[in-house]
Amino acid sequence: MTSDTIVGMARWQPDARGRLEAAALELFRERGFEQTTVTDIAARAGLDKRTFYRLFGDKREALFSGGKLLEEVVIKAVAETEATPFETVIAAFRRVADEIFAGRLDMVRVRQSVIEANPELQERELRKMGSLAAAVAAALRDKGVGETTATLATESGITVFRVAFARWVAAGNDASLTDLIIEVAAELRAVTSAPEPHSDLGQS
């Protein structure tokens, strides 16, 4: 411990990773994803193209670094919660809402607008969701939940989260993400409940 910095991290440029992420987000917003070259991103961050590829798998990945943390939080929450499989997943996502997204609406909106403008980025987002789903389902199985039930509870829970998230991000909304998740979960239960003759309970 000679004195100052924690070894093993940034050396020349402080927080190369963070700078690249910031540069990427900026450029994607300014010119769009396709019009931004990896070399551009690296240049704005004062680094080389090659360094970018050492830190990120590909160009899109610069926007999806938070996914790892999110997955960790969800998995932990699933492991610690005692309830119905579906309820467990919902509870886990509520924890994510509180611990990760609370108070970051503005940042989330910017990110989301960039993603929505590019099919390639949407594709990557879907993939992240997919791997998240796999991880959650695995966590449920570790608790003794059956294969199919684990998958169905997970997918349903993610659907709820997705819809609640979209509603949260939408303009003119002051409800918290946590509360929205509860609301949407209730709606999902209504939608999938018993076949019903044909009463057509007018949704709108």
Next chain:
Amino acid sequence: MTSDTIVGMARWQPDARGRLEAAALELFRERGFEQTTVTDIAARAGLDKRTFYRLFGDKREALFSGGKLLEEVVIKAVAETEATPFETVIAAFRRVADEIFAGRLDMVRVRQSVIEANPELQERELRKMGSLAAAVAAALRDKGVGETTATLATESGITVFRVAFARWVAAGNDASLTDLIIEVAAELRAVTSAPEPHSDLGQS
């Protein structure tokens, strides 16, 4: 209409598109997706790389051309079915099962094994599912179903289809896809039904 052929299609080589798809599937199976170059595919089909790109958006797309037909069938089925939103979606996918997938288990298995071996292809599959979901939800809204309900019914329906499909493709299974969809739908209802006995709904 001078006489024989339907104009506007293949000229030099008959059914260039189909030949490229076949060549792509073959090569992906033989050497894998990454190890196959677009030039290889075109060569095996007796065409040029540039022609491939005129017919398909990118390399992956050669495997996902059936998606369009599938979407059409689902949309039509949704429009023609009278039932609960969720039931409607389930019915629509059952029709897809009968009209498109019935009797093609072997082909589906080959395709699926190729996709499962490659993250990039999985990504594309997810995207196809996403656009399918959007189309189904839109079809539901056209029938007067509310925004949220439409989305939840659609996503739930797709989840059911996905699980049933996976079960169908899995080895050692002789049940029809249609029947599997019904089974899984029932399981989903069970999983998402009421919060259960000992009230632990205190999370807020």
Next chain:
DNA sequence: ACGGTGATGTCACAAGATGACATCGTCCTC
């Protein structure tokens, strides 16, 4: 100082993807 270590820069290159332009069958018209 000195060498080791790890992060970064430089160079080279295969493959993906696309625009511009040349070709060449096929069909239409006279």
Next chain:
DNA sequence: GAGGACGATGTCATCTTGTGACATCACCGT
């Protein structure tokens, strides 16, 4: 049935993505 329009295809050039190989350079402990 010759000639031109048209559309599908081939050719060429170019940019970008992504990666391997190797040189550098700062920082570390000794």
